Structures are given as structure tokens and as C-alpha cells.
Amino acid sequence: MGNARERKTVRLKTPVTDADLAGLELGDVVYLDGLIYTAREGVYRRMLENGETPPAPFAEIGNVNFHCSPAAAQQEDGSLKVSAVTATASFRFSRWMKDWFAASGAKLIVGKGGMSEEDYKALFVPAGAVYLTTVGYGTGALLGRGINQVRAAHWLDELGIAQAMWVLEVEKFGPLLVESDLQGNSLFERNNREINAGIEKLYEGLKKPSLQRYGETDDREQELI
Numbered sequence: 001m002g003n004a005r006e007r008k009t010v011r012l013k014t015p016v017t018d019a020d021l022a023g024l025e026l027g028d029v030v031y032l033d034g035l036i037y038t039a040r041e042g043v044y045r046r047m048l049e050n051g052e053t054p055p056a057p058f059a060e061i062g063n064v065n066f067h068c069s070p071a072a073a074q075q076e077d078g079s080l081k082v083s084a085v086t087a088t089a090s091f092r093f094s095r096w097m098k099d100w101f102a103a104s105g106a107k108l109i110v111g112k113g114g115m116s117e118e119d120y121k122a123l124f125v126p127a128g129a130v131y132l133t134t135v136g137y138g139t140g141a142l143l144g145r146g147i148n149q150v151r152a153a154h155w156l157d158e159l160g161i162a163q164a165m166w167v168l169e170v171e172k173f174g175p176l177l178v179e180s181d182l183q184g185n186s187l188f189e190r191n192n193r194e195i196n197a198g199i200e201k202l203y204e205g206l207k208k209p210s211l212q213r214y215g216e217t218d219d220r221e222q223e224l225i
Contacts, residue, residue, distance in 0.1 A: 011172070015063040016107050021130050024178045026187040030132055031174035035062040035151065035167060036110070038070065040088065042163030044096040046155065047103060055154035058104050061167055065104065067093060067111030069162040071140065072150070080153055082168060084144035087112035087134040094119045101127035108132060114179040114188055121184035131180040133187075146173030 007027050012020050014034030024030070046052045054061070071084040090111030097115075100106060101123070109124075110132045124131065134143065151167040158164075179187045 018128060021107060021128065021182055024130055024181060026178055026181055026185060026190065028178040029174070030176045030178060031172045032064065033171050033173070036064040036066050036170055036173065037061045037168070038066045038068050038166040040067050040093060040163060042159040043155070043165050044093065044100060048096055048099045055165060056152065063106050064108040064110065065106045067109065070166055071144070072161050080150040082144065082147050082150055082166065084140035085147070086140040089113045090131070091115050094123065097123040101129060110134070110176060114186060117184060117186040117189045120180040120186060124180055125182065125184040128182065130178065130182060132176040133179040135175050135177055143173060146170045
């Protein structure tokens, strides 16, 4: 690709600072050390729609919000252990993000697949926040290796394992990719634009198929989905 560059690897300590985020570029590989917390629709509804207070001050919880479903188990000594975490699709939570940034002071949102560039510019940029995406599928156990311990599991009885707010102490947690930057640009949408710009050339010079199935065409304007 025309503007391809060598990715750099960055290791950030939480809570992340504005200077940390300013140094991130689309496609950078990020690892996290420190505290992160999980919060998704169950937590958002309790706090933003039902008006409940945070279970602990965000100064103690941190400013990195992970959209995920942890695999958790209780140990013999009664402590909780998260051995794997599977990221969940973040686009479903965009309607809460404006109020969540205001309430929590979150600066990093981690999840799967990202949001739209429109959401980044409207919601993330005013909050000075950045989105990190997990890399591919099946990385839950890999991410789990970066979790040292569970600091707290808030609203576990009320919301269940997937929806509770887990506060996790992590070390070299990743790899994660920078999907949005402080200007609201999206790695995925940028790459999609570059790829789509060259798709027409793939159709050039193709012969008509001798046998056609219903809906098969070499004219993209006529394709059926």
C-alpha cells in the first residue's frame, strides 16, 4: 500500500497519559501494563441509565476500558482467576460512549473490530481517546497470559461473569493494534478505502463465464448480496 510503514511496538503503563496517546499511530502494536477494567452494556446501563454510582473511584480503577467476556473461575482459596478474555464487538456500545467518556474519564477503549470513523470523530476525539483492537480470533488464552491477578469483580452477582466490571492487573497485555488515533482516523477504514480503490482493476480483462449461476456477473453494479 502506498502509505505503508513499518509498525512500531509500544508498551504503555496505565493509567495512560495524553502524551502516551499522542505518540500512537494507526497500526502500531501495543502492550499494556498496570490496571485495566471491563465494562460493557450491563455496566453502562447501571451507571448511565439507572444513575448508579461507580463501584470504586475511577482514579483507582484506571482509564482503560476493555469490551470483553472473561473466562473466570474461583480458586480453592476463594480468589478469582481470569485465565482468558475474549473481546467483544465494540460497535454495539457506541450509543453509550459519549456519556461514558464524561463519566469515567476513559482514554483507551479496547475491543474487537472497532467502531466507525464517524464515531471516532464525534465521540472519541472530543474525549481525547483512542481505540485498540485485539488481533484476530482465538487470542483469548494469549491475552489471558498477560493477566497477573483479579483486583476486583464489581456487580458480579447482579450482572454475571460476562457483564460484571472486572478490574485486572496486567503485564505485557496484548498484542493490540491501534485502530483509531487522536484525529479520529480508522486503520480499518483507511485500508478498506485503499483496497476498494483497486478492486475495479481485478475485473479488467476477465472473460465472460461460459456457465453462469443465478446472480453471477463480472459487473460489480449488478452483484447480488
